[in-house]
Amino acid sequence: xxxxxxxxxxxxxxxxxxxxxxxxxxxxxxxxxxxxxxxxxxxxxxxxxxxxxxxxxxxxxxxxxxxxxxxxxxxxxxxxxxxxxxxxxxxxxxxxxxxxxxxxxxxxxxxxxxxxxxxxxxxxxxxxxxxxxxxxxxxxxxxxxxxxx
Amino acid sequence: xxxxxxxxxxxxxxxxxxxxxxxxxxxxxxxxxxxxxxxxxxxxxxxxxxxxxxxxxxxxxxxxxxxxxxxxxxxxxxxxxxxxxxxxxxxxxxxxxxxxxxxxxxxxxxxxxxxxxxxxxxxxxxxxxxxxxxxxxxxxxxxxxxxxxxxxxxxxxxxxxxxxxxxxxxxxxxxxxxxxxxxxxxxxxxxxxxxxxxxxxxxxxxxxxxxxxxxxxxxxxxxxxxxxxxxxxxxxxxxxxxxxxxxxxxxxxxxxxxxxxxxxxxxxxxxxxxxxxxxxxxxxxxxxxxxxxxxxxxxxxxxxxxxxxxxxxxxxxxxxxxxxxxxxxxxxxxxxxxxxxxxxxxxxxxxxxxxxxxxxxxxxxxxxxxxxxxxxxxxxxxxxxxxxxxxxxxxxxxxxxxxxxxxxxxxxxxxxxxxxxxxxxxxxxxxxxxxxxxx
Numbered sequence: 213x214x215x216x217x218x219x220x221x222x223x224x225x226x227x228x229x230x231x232x233x234x235x236x237x238x239x240x241x242x243x244x245x246x247x248x249x250x251x252x253x254x255x256x257x258x259x260x261x262x263x264x265x266x267x268x269x270x271x272x273x274x275x276x277x278x279x280x281x282x283x284x285x286x287x288x289x290x291x292x293x294x295x296x297x298x299x300x301x302x303x304x305x306x307x308x309x310x311x312x313x314x315x316x317x318x319x320x321x322x323x324x325x326x327x328x329x330x331x332x333x334x335x336x337x338x339x340x341x342x343x344x345x346x347x348x349x350x351x352x353x354x355x356x357x358x359x360x361x
Numbered sequence: 362x363x364x365x366x367x368x369x370x371x372x373x374x375x376x377x378x379x380x381x382x383x384x385x386x387x388x389x390x391x392x393x394x395x396x397x398x399x400x401x402x403x404x405x406x407x408x409x410x411x412x413x414x415x416x417x418x419x420x421x422x423x424x425x426x427x428x429x430x431x432x433x434x435x436x437x438x439x440x441x442x443x444x445x446x447x448x449x450x451x452x453x454x455x456x457x458x459x460x461x462x463x464x465x466x467x468x469x470x471x472x473x474x475x476x477x478x479x480x481x482x483x484x485x486x487x488x489x490x491x492x493x494x495x496x497x498x499x500x501x502x503x504x505x506x507x508x509x510x511x512x513x514x515x516x517x518x519x520x521x522x523x524x525x526x527x528x529x530x531x532x533x534x535x536x537x538x539x540x541x542x543x544x545x546x547x548x549x550x551x552x553x554x555x556x557x558x559x560x561x562x563x564x565x566x567x568x569x570x571x572x573x574x575x576x577x578x579x580x581x582x583x584x585x586x587x588x589x590x591x592x593x594x595x596x597x598x599x600x601x602x603x604x605x606x607x608x609x610x611x612x613x614x615x616x617x618x619x620x621x622x623x624x625x626x627x628x629x630x631x632x633x634x635x636x637x638x639x640x641x642x643x644x645x646x647x648x649x650x651x652x653x654x655x656x657x658x659x660x661x662x663x664x665x666x667x668x669x670x671x672x673x674x675x676x677x678x679x680x681x682x683x684x685x686x687x688x689x690x691x692x693x694x695x696x697x698x699x700x701x702x703x704x705x706x707x708x709x710x711x712x713x714x715x716x717x718x719x720x721x722x723x724x725x726x727x728x729x730x731x732x733x734x735x736x737x738x739x740x741x742x743x744x745x746x747x748x749x750x751x752x753x754x755x756x757x758x759x760x761x762x763x764x765x766x767x768x769x770x771x772x773x774x775x776x777x778x779x780x781x782x783x784x785x786x787x788x789x790x791x792x793x794x795x796x797x798x799x800x
Binding site for chain 2: 326333
């Protein structure tokens, strides 16, 4: 249920200080916003909050915030693949260590990685890439992972 | 492309004015661009389905391959490169540096900015990436020829890949070798004329994943690139009128599959430009949306809508990546990434809708147990019923109708109109804003 909708329009031209954001505090969203040079629109639902970062080139990143203030999910849609290191933070190691059985299908179009507490999906085609990643243990009570989209 | 109608010197001047990017090498003038009514070109390149150069195991399953002839621009110095993956969902020719044995990449034409060679880093959805210079070649496919077309030579190690390609801290595979790519290159025949398009031409901020670079003093940074200097769809650059799309035909195969290399098909250039590529009256034309997807696919009462559930057809996908195992109520295989249903699953009445309601029809898919298929015939590499997960839940699942979908079909991939001068118009009945698929 949508409770409030407020729009923040901030243009920041500074340098990128560090990686964000999955599993970190909401404040790290602003790092991604700077990196993506994007507008940040915040939408609050009963059990979570969504920051939607929209760049001029059509890249959209949505970051999902739990009541504890942690980013429990990230979703993206972009003409070119976003920088996963930036979106996933330390969780990117889950992609680097994924075992061959999880990645054996040979095709360039996408990848799915599931570990004990990390789910990652990437897919699409040239000029249209999308995906999501979330941390099941950080999902708010009574919130389905399906909201991360 | 633009080169067809004017002298290359004109193009070079245009580029110089526009961005400082300069074509050189192979700029011999085809200045006698007489408006000859040339005889129809042989517009067909043969294709085979198989494992590709790695064989089994390790190679592709359901890999679609053709041969491409690459020539030094304006010369008859050419090399035919086999085992190039035909990919209907990427744009442009990308050839492994290691596959160029007749002449080195350095003898191809260059595209430079202040003397610095244009480079490209492309990352794919599986997080693997290619990296290398954008060079100018004459490219021949079947009897068709594209003169002085920008291609990418991947695996050139003159410069290290920038971090956008994860060159320093790799997450995905570097596809710049045969071992990792599983092919000698990629021939992308998607509905666009250039790989990036307007996103890479404009001034303003560079975005994450931005593909084009120059590397002065060994430091690579992003650079804007006019359409003419981006990697081009080879088909869009043909000197013939067969430049408005392709027709991909593959025969039917048994549900048990077919042996490596035993399935032959045709990559036919142009749509409605010759007698062999007429748009069949039985074909349904589906207009693509702005994302290059079916706007909507409906299955089992659920609507999968682009962009969140953006669905597409793709010869470069080695399976039917549809929905997910739990939504379909089947199992994933334990030892590979495919589906392993206990009995073959039929998905019937998958309803497809085109953009602006141009196109509506239904298709059916069959998904068999991949372990059983592979075990029954280890030398088989072509299957019409291999499936796998597209995602992990309905809110983001989609339909990627990969190579298995193409067997027994004639599939037209229509170019987005209005992308370049000299683009042949789509046949009647195939109007679209962003291009179309028809089958």
